[in-house]
Amino acid sequence: YLNGSDVSTAYCWTTDVTLPNRPTSRPFICPEGISLTYEEVVEGNINANSLFTIKYSITINSSFQVVSSPEISHANLHACRQIYGDCTPLLGATPGLISQSPASMGFLDANTRLSTFEEDFSLDAGEWSLVAHIQFNTRKNGGGTILWDVAVGRFLTSEIRRAYFSTSTEIFIAVAAGFVFIYYIWLGILTIRYRSKSIMKSHPLWLSLVNVLGAVIF
Known part of the structure; x- marks a missing residue:
């Protein structure tokens, strides 16, 4: 001073x-x-x-x-x-x-x-x-x-304070992680609902959603 x-x-x-x-x-x-x-x-x-x-x-x-x-x-x-x-x-x-x-x-x-x-x-x-x-x-x-x-x-x-989610790549990663999280929650709900092994193997809704969504997310 x-x-x-x-x-x-x-x-x-x-x-x-x-x-x-x-x-x-x-x-x-x-x-x-x-x-x-x-x-x-x-x-x-x-x-x-x-x-x-x-x-x-x-x-x-x-x-x-x-x-x-x-x-x-x-x-x-x-x-x-x-x-x-x-x-x-x-x-x-x-x-x-x-x-x-x-x-x-x-x-x-x-x-x-x-x-x-x-x-x-x-x-x-x-x-x-x-x-x-x-x-x-x-x-x-x-x-x-x-x-x-x-x-x-x-x-x-x-x-300098780095802003979180300051780039399009970071935003995309955050959104993708959110979809993965929701997918696992949904998968858990379906697993509890269709506990019968035979239904889980043959139910068309289960097979379609699990296979298609899993392929898209991962």
Whole structure:
């Protein structure tokens, strides 16, 4: 995640966008009043290359004078393969290694100061670090604007799950096995019904069905 940080902890970093060199702080644990959490957590492993839903929320209390309009100027998901090392929102998309969702924006609820985002995402097979990323701007003491970046991570494993009966051959085998099973049940019923050995040897219905069906199935 961020420089080996605790994956479940939200981290912040700030940029003074009013200064020419745009100085950026090092990541730090977000202060009280800023909270970024996952609302809907995927349990267990996910299916590779299949869409799954990620829901995350940002809360910014009124002590922060947010001047963005809408308040959340950027929100999206980033994912990096764990073998890649640190995963930050600053890394660009790289096919097979780093993925990201389209950016969106959102308003804070006037009462709860909460903004929630829900996205459908998919990953190739492997172990991934997933990072939810938020940006907003606040007023700087003495004038100017501070850009806030907020991120929280989690680990996910994406695996290829083979679907049963996924080919026409497998479907044919399953259907054939079903017919064989039914045939044996039917054979057993007839055997019980026509217990007399002489009837079983000479009964035309018995001989015809057993011989014809047996030949077709086997």
